[in-house]
Amino acid sequence: MCRNIHQLHNFEPEATDDEVHAAALQYVRKVSGSTRPSQANAEAFDRAVRDIAHATRHLLEDLVTTAPPKDREVEAAKARERSAKRYATA
Incomplete structure (x- = not known):
């Protein structure tokens, strides 16, 4: 599941x-x-998502870097290339 969490810091434009x-x-x-x-846990689940998203947004706003911002398209192309190498058939 967590493989779907992508780096959000230092991109231009910033994370949506x-x-x-x-x-x-x-x-x-x-x-x-x-x-x-389950329905019994839906409220707690949704609240946790909201709270973590809120904390994440604050984290992203507060982080400081001297590195130039990354380009989303370039990083996506690199990821596709890594994936193609990893899952290439012989």
Whole structure:
């Protein structure tokens, strides 16, 4: 599950609210051990996602770096290349 959490810091443009929410959702899924909570746990699950997304947004806003921002398309191309090498058939 956590393989879907991608680095969000130091990109231009900055991470969107949807990306932050998706990362928080994946984290809560991993920690809770379920992809969909029962009705009894839905409120706690949703609250955890909101809280973690909120904390993540603050973290991203507060982090400081001297490195130049990364380009999303370039990083996506690198990831596709790594994936192609990893899963290449002989």
